[in-house]
Amino acid sequence: MSGRARSVALIVGAVVVVGLAALFASARAGRTESLADRAHEIAAGLRCPVCLNLSVADSPSRLAGEMRSEIATRLRAGESPERIRAFFIDRYGEWILLEPPRRGLNWIPWAVPVVALAAGVAIWIAVIRRPETGLQEPG
Amino acid sequence: MSTDAPSTTEEVAETEGTGAEPGRRRSRTRTIAIVLAPLVLFALLLASGLGKDPRALPSELIGKPAPGFSLPRLDTDGTISSKDLAGQVVVVNFWASWCLPCRQEHDDLRAAWDRYRERGVVVLGVLFEDTPEGAMSFRQELGGDWPIADDPGSKTAIAYGVFGVPETFVIAPDGTVAAKTTGAVTYDWLTDEIEAALRKGNVE
């Protein structure tokens, strides 16, 4: 069985290399966030009111540009991201957030993907193991 | 090649399928019911979406103090601020010269302005994402003499949660937002809301 053992060793080795590379890469990345980055992060979570379904960060519209500068101004003045988000929610409603806050009914979109994946794995296991009863096909 | 070769499985399945005993018929019905129930619910959910305008957002500001502003006038020199207008009913109309419904509502606004200007009501047009030249040529073409102002940086529009034009807010004499509508206003809506705001002001 040394052939199989060797294969296993080689494969494990390859996976280890990949894992180490990833660790190495993540350890090296330690960026401090500039104001522009933080503003971009907030803007990316807000929905542009004017052009449908784009974030304030992405939207080419003029209003989005003005909202971006509003965000930057407030960050410079020392406001926290939550305060800035609340500012927009107070005026536009929760609709302005690109993801619904995790409250009440809004747990559904958060939970569904995880539940779906878990259910999917369970289904896969169940179907793999199930002995299918039925009439045998000749041949 | 593409003909169906009937196989023994299918033939047996067909005869078996038709002659179900009552027990199997009941479980088949239950299977069908279980499968179909979520589909029916889904259809009902989709149906609930019909008849709802996807773009009509209720305003967050109704009942809350109207955001203050101080804006440069377009029709004359100087600025107009919310402080100047305190104690009056203010109809804040966000508009732009490139906006088609703004043309449609212009006459309704003018009619309301003419009717109520002596009764402590101010119509204020706030320009949205437009140039002063565009605004003035719109004015020249369609008329109207209520105050209009520019909104540099759209700060007022953002403060009022505007996401398109036209949008119109009615502010009561106590400074709270009494009503809001998106899209072209009608004379009837304006008179209804202005009257209600005036009544509120009189009661206090």
Place this chain on the structure above:
Amino acid sequence: MPALVGTISLALALALALYGATAAIVGVRTGRPRVLESARTAAYSLLALVVVANLAMLAALLANDFSLTYVSLNSSRATPTFFKVLALWSADEGSLLLWNLVLAGYLAAVAFRFRRSRPETFPWALAVMFGVSAFYLLLVLGPTTPFATLATAPADGRGPLPLLQNHPLMAAHPPMLYLGFIGFTVPFAFAIAALITGRVSDAWMRITRRWTIAAWIFLTIGLTLGALWSYSVLGWGGYWAWDPVENVALLPWLMGTAFLHSVMVQERRGMLKIWNLSLIVGTFALTVLGTFLTRGSILASVHTFAESIVGPLYLVFLTIVLLGGFGLIAWRRESLLGEATFDTPLSRESVFLGNNVLLLVLTFTVLVGTIYPLLAEAVTNRKVSVGSPFFNRNTAPVALLLLFLMGIGPLLPWRAASLSAVLRRLQVPLWVAAAVAALLAIAGAGAAAVVVFGLAAFVAAATISEMVRGVRAQRRAHGVSVGAATRAAVSRNHRLYGGLVVHLGLIVAVVGVSWAALSDRSSEVSAARGEIVHAQGYDLRFDGLSARDEPQRRVLVANLTVLDPESGDVVVRLHPSLNLYPASSEPIGTPSIRIGTPFNGMVDLYASLVTVENGSRATFRFFVNPGIGLLWVGGLVMALGGVVAAWPGRPKAAGVPGTEPTSERREEVHV
């Protein structure tokens, strides 16, 4: 006149659709082949009538016949001829005409294809297709008919929506999508026919296999073109916004892809029959849902063409499809139980099942995210949004898992695999992945890049190794050149090699997507004429504006020169523009793109003009987008792979399901 011609042809077509459905059913149940024949002929006549209706609308558009409401709203005298033709499908009502045309085309094609060989399922399938046609004809004749007329014709029309006449890509995107969506009607019809007649073994799948692949190919092209349009026309620098309309086009593609894989399991092992029937009913239902959501004005999105009241009609039809399809499956449940089992998790069938499960998880996630705002509003009466952050975060991990399965699937044979054989095949791809990962880490890439590109390298290497294996087997068996061996290998198994090419295309696209996503570099800069600003590693010089007047719009072009900061050489001159249309709204921007090629590092330089002040100062958005070009190449390769997969090959042994074709068995031996 065109309105009259159009309406009458459509009404006659509707009558024919109803007749055809009835005749097909009557003909087969009472055993009268002449009645069935008449149904077939009805299909040809239906196509002719729908063509006439489309030509009538085209004539009205070209002749500036503004007495038709549709023409007055979507065209104008100033509109160039090319865009007048496009106006046929650029708005809601007109696109319904195109939809009916494509559907009638498929119906006639099915009638023609099976004119001599008549499977038992054919009459019922024809009836189902007639029924679907009848629904869409009813829609186009109904409240939002494109042939509505105005009492007094205006002198000129409003013209198309500016966004829709900015770019010739509009030409190909909807027809490709429609050819894809509507193509799934064919396997659906035959599946329903199989359920009704009880002929539920593989025949219905085998008959419609090429039709399904063709629909998939068109849908892939349509989606790629949509992304290309979003990128090169909309000017926001991205290509996919998880907009509800984009999502509903993606859903049938996801489920259709799952279906294409799991039918292979049924063909070889006789398993997953209920699964496959449910998948095709679901895929077809998703195409109906897609058109419902984009026209019923339920969800606000980029594609809101018009408010229309056809929503309830769609809803009824969708309900009939779902209840009918799943009801029939439940009814036939006993005859659908499979004949075999999964031998082990380590087999191609199990991986295909895993592929299906993951694709369905993706479908479900995207569907829930798209529909959730509706649910929330129905229950709480407040609006919420579900946008890109949600979708990106929830689809990325599943997509990566799918990629992994895509890599190992072709490495595993059908039925059981010996562990040693699998391990041996895994080695080279895994070490390629390790090498790529190590190189990237050393070069300073982030952890996400290392993992994603390592995985992509693994899948690419695994896929290529499978192709090489087959070619080598041919060479060893017949001692021919590489070219001849490749041709022989492919012609023995179009499906396998086509599939492998599709996988390669997908990997290329994934690399492009990930590369672009991982290096998010954009800036908004403002410059006066002649001024140089620094952004994203380049020097940008605003060289002024020029204006150009076209019949239907005024174009303001900004000249932006991109310079290499060190040498001062001109890298490229970009010309983003703002288009001002008289009839409506704000100016629409057109971006200017320097396309990335392998010679410039696959990096797109992308500029869009945001605003202009006083003619001497302008604000731009400047993007450095690496890898975007790979997305288009990948889409093209996927489509080509589909063509290879569908290519007619040697006739397989006449249909006893459950046996493997001899060519495959031979390949399996050469491990």
